[in-house]
Amino acid sequence: MSTLATHTGYEPALLKAARMESTGRTPLWIMRQAGRVLPEYRKVREKHSLLDICRNPELAASVTLQPLERFDVDAAIVFADIVTPLVGVGIEVELVEKVGPVIDPPVRSRGDLERLRPLEPEQDVPYMLEALRLVRAELPDEKALIGFAGAPFTLATYLIEGGPSRNYAATKAMMYSQPDLWHGLMGRLSGMVKTYLLAQAAAGAQALQLFDSWVGWLSRRDYQEYVFPYTREILSAVKAAGAPVIHFATGSGGLNEVIRESGADVVGLDWRVPLDEAWASLGAVAVQGNLDPAVLLGPPEVVREQTRDVLQRAGGRPGHIFNLGHGILPQTPLDNVMHMIDCVREWDGAHAS
Amino acid sequence: MSTLATHTGYEPALLKAARMESTGRTPLWIMRQAGRVLPEYRKVREKHSLLDICRNPELAASVTLQPLERFDVDAAIVFADIVTPLVGVGIEVELVEKVGPVIDPPVRSRGDLERLRPLEPEQDVPYMLEALRLVRAELPDEKALIGFAGAPFTLATYLIEGGPSRNYAATKAMMYSQPDLWHGLMGRLSGMVKTYLLAQAAAGAQALQLFDSWVGWLSRRDYQEYVFPYTREILSAVKAAGAPVIHFATGSGGLNEVIRESGADVVGLDWRVPLDEAWASLGAVAVQGNLDPAVLLGPPEVVREQTRDVLQRAGGRPGHIFNLGHGILPQTPLDNVMHMIDCVREWDGAHAS
Numbered sequence: 001m002s003t004l005a006t007h008t009g010y011e012p013a014l015l016k017a018a019r020m021e022s023t024g025r026t027p028l029w030i031m032r033q034a035g036r037v038l039p040e041y042r043k044v045r046e047k048h049s050l051l052d053i054c055r056n057p058e059l060a061a062s063v064t065l066q067p068l069e070r071f072d073v074d075a076a077i078v079f080a081d082i083v084t085p086l087v088g089v090g091i092e093v094e095l096v097e098k099v100g101p102v103i104d105p106p107v108r109s110r111g112d113l114e115r116l117r118p119l120e121p122e123q124d125v126p127y128m129l130e131a132l133r134l135v136r137a138e139l140p141d142e143k144a145l146i147g148f149a150g151a152p153f154t155l156a157t158y159l160i161e162g163g164p165s166r167n168y169a170a171t172k173a174m175m176y177s178q179p180d181l182w183h184g185l186m187g188r189l190s191g192m193v194k195t196y197l198l199a200q201a202a203a204g205a206q207a208l209q210l211f212d213s214w215v216g217w218l219s220r221r222d223y224q225e226y227v228f229p230y231t232r233e234i235l236s237a238v239k240a241a242g243a244p245v246i247h248f249a250t251g252s253g254g255l256n257e258v259i260r261e262s263g264a265d266v267v268g269l270d271w272r273v274p275l276d277e278a279w280a281s282l283g284a285v286a287v288q289g290n291l292d293p294a295v296l297l298g299p300p301e302v303v304r305e306q307t308r309d310v311l312q313r314a315g316g317r318p319g320h321i322f323n324l325g326h327g328i329l330p331q332t333p334l335d336n337v338m339h340m341i342d343c344v345r346e347w348d349g350a351h352a353s
Numbered sequence: 354m355s356t357l358a359t360h361t362g363y364e365p366a367l368l369k370a371a372r373m374e375s376t377g378r379t380p381l382w383i384m385r386q387a388g389r390v391l392p393e394y395r396k397v398r399e400k401h402s403l404l405d406i407c408r409n410p411e412l413a414a415s416v417t418l419q420p421l422e423r424f425d426v427d428a429a430i431v432f433a434d435i436v437t438p439l440v441g442v443g444i445e446v447e448l449v450e451k452v453g454p455v456i457d458p459p460v461r462s463r464g465d466l467e468r469l470r471p472l473e474p475e476q477d478v479p480y481m482l483e484a485l486r487l488v489r490a491e492l493p494d495e496k497a498l499i500g501f502a503g504a505p506f507t508l509a510t511y512l513i514e515g516g517p518s519r520n521y522a523a524t525k526a527m528m529y530s531q532p533d534l535w536h537g538l539m540g541r542l543s544g545m546v547k548t549y550l551l552a553q554a555a556a557g558a559q560a561l562q563l564f565d566s567w568v569g570w571l572s573r574r575d576y577q578e579y580v581f582p583y584t585r586e587i588l589s590a591v592k593a594a595g596a597p598v599i600h601f602a603t604g605s606g607g608l609n610e611v612i613r614e615s616g617a618d619v620v621g622l623d624w625r626v627p628l629d630e631a632w633a634s635l636g637a638v639a640v641q642g643n644l645d646p647a648v649l650l651g652p653p654e655v656v657r658e659q660t661r662d663v664l665q666r667a668g669g670r671p672g673h674i675f676n677l678g679h680g681i682l683p684q685t686p687l688d689n690v691m692h693m694i695d696c697v698r699e700w701d702g703a704h705a706s
Contacts, residue, residue, distance in 0.1 A: 167646075167647065168647070169647050169650060169682055169684070172645070172647035172648075172650065172651075173647065173650035173651065175651075176648065176650065176651025177650070177652055177655075216625070218625075218645075219624040219625060219627075219645050220625070220626070220627055221662065222645070251569075251604050251625070253606055253607045253625075254606045254625040254626040254627075255625075271572040272569070272571075272572060272573070272604070272606075272607040272608075273573070273607040274572075274574070292525070292571075292572050292575070293520075294520065294522050294525035294526065294529075295529065297522060297525060297526035297529065297530070298525075298526065298528075298529025298530050299530055302529045302530075306574075309574065326520075329520065331522070
């Protein structure tokens with residue numbers, strides 16, 4: 001497609017926004033933009049499992065690029081699963097439809113830690129790195145390529161609970177009752193995530209998102225004691241590679257005053273706290289997100305009103321990246337996605353200096 | 354048991370705290386204290402389904418009193434299910450083990466609203482009112498009897514989703530796309546909840562907790578537009594009956610500045626925002642909760658440390674009711690419950706004037 005073939009020499013707006021520079025265009029991407037919301041993706045899924053797509057670099061690259069052919073977004077995010085590095089070191093994971101990743105047996109003892117050997121990206125997840133290289137070669141200069149990893153806490157919840165959870169009881173019980181085991185696990189996962197993100201940057205990822213999806217289920221004191229030191233260490237190591245890092249969590253409004261010290265360049269916001277208020281609590285970092293993905297299930301006038309509300313709260317300040325506050329819902333009508341993007345571009349047009 | 358037989362003429366500490374008066378004793382109760390955490394309850398459940406217990410006033414009363422025979426708590430909360438009033442008006446609900454309430458078919462159309470006729474408590478839920486009367490007759494004067502209801506939004510999520518949900522997509526889609534239907538549903542549910550709570554007060558409940566368990570999944574603007582007017586209307590009608598009202602939600606830290614205007618006497622806090630900070634954002638109301646229920650899965654020293662942290666943050670100020678930040682987890686060791694209560698009483702002893 002012609003859009004994808006243009007190499008203009010422009011630096012991606014997303015990277016400028018991550019440095020809090022003015023862009024003249026609100027960089028926009030959509031969490032889970034490559035995935036079940038697209039009929040062309042669902043067609044691929046008829047023949048291939050999710051993990052099969054991940055393991056096939058050409059397929060993963062083409063799925064990564066699908067949303068860019070349809071939508072005026074400013075970034076591609078590599079198609080991979082949060083469990084990719086776990087699978088890479090040999091953990092058996094089943095991705096169960098409508099449930100999520102299931103890990104049986106779960107990780108519950110010191111002996112289980114041996115299942116988490118250090119990640120060697122070029123050997124363990126070569127397909128993922130190759131997909132990044134393929135996408136980067138295709139991508140116009142003004143679009144950013146985002147790599148990502150699940151953060152240690154979020155990976156730990158899947159390993160310990162054996163799958164998704166509503167209350168993370170087994171995870172928290174380990175934290176409180178077996179702190180040595182907990183820190184042993186978090187140490188191994190941190191090493192894995194660090195190595196994984198650095199390899200992605202080397203393979204062409206220009207920004208890296210660390211998904212700590214479930215950390216908002218912790219109290220601030222527990223987050224600070226059991227999780228945050230690992231987050232900070234990873235971000236500090238990864239930033240040295242030069243790619244800006246986006247930290248994303250949901251339900252984490254109460255953690256903002258800790259997360260602001262993480263060293264993240266960009267903090268992803270869910271929809272619970274209004275953008276201006278959340279940004280004020282985060283200080284001098286860029287922000288991304290804030291629109292409830294469920295809004296895209298509403299009529300065009302609600303999409304428009306709530307999209308404009310997010311834009312107005314950001315107020316055109318440098319460092320705002322437009323996105324949803326969580327992954328796009330599979331049942332979202334594509335017309336609403338288009339409409340949301342049009343609203344952002346209209347705003348840009350009206351506010352261009 | 355002798356504790357239960359004592360009629361001392363004291364006003365329950367919980368009611369004084371709800372008025373923000375000094376008590377000399379931190380009133381304490383535990384959400385879901387009557388239930389699966391107790392072996393004596395599980396024994397009853399071997400022979401009776403949960404809804405059977407609810408429908409048998411003697412059994413419901415005895416289960417309500419079980420935790421008071423074991424623990425030094427300051428209140429009984431009537432044993433009932435959040436769906437009790439829905440069942441009362443004839444909605445078919447199945448309580449599925451490890452899932453929750455399942456409602457099939459769900460409520461999705463204007464025609465479905467007819468299934469929600471007005472509640473007539475003495476005819477529709479006589480067993481619940483009788484259980485309250487039986488418990489009240491047994492309860493020593495210094496213990497409070499708490500009645501409760503699920504709030505309209507939370508009931509609406511079960512009705513619309515057909516059961517528990519992770520994202521409330523169908524509920525939000527109705528809010529945005531069919532506002533007339535949404536407001537029709539919320540109007541009917543509000544009438545039901547108001548009538549239900551007033552009947553509980555008349556039957557002897559001395560305080561009423563409104564559980565809006567899932568409202569923390571809404572953005573502040575959506576909460577304000579689609580839910581809050583109903584909450585305020587219910588609280589205003591119920592407060593006229595003289596019983597203090599406790600408003601409880603989880604993940605709702607971002608809504609505190611709206612909830613503070615609800616008219617609630619007491620606001621229940623989950624564990625995400627530290628108590629002192631949450632209380633400051635709520636202004637002149639009493640607060641309850643804040644200890645992560647998962648802490649009770651940890652070792653005694655963690656239970657002690659985190660219990661004391663909550664007490665210290667409350668700082669002995671009038672209006673603090675000790676509780677967990679969500680329902681007690683079924684797998685909680687009872688020794689830890691005892692230990693938590695001992696820590697509170699020890700604090701009271703050290704800080705009594």
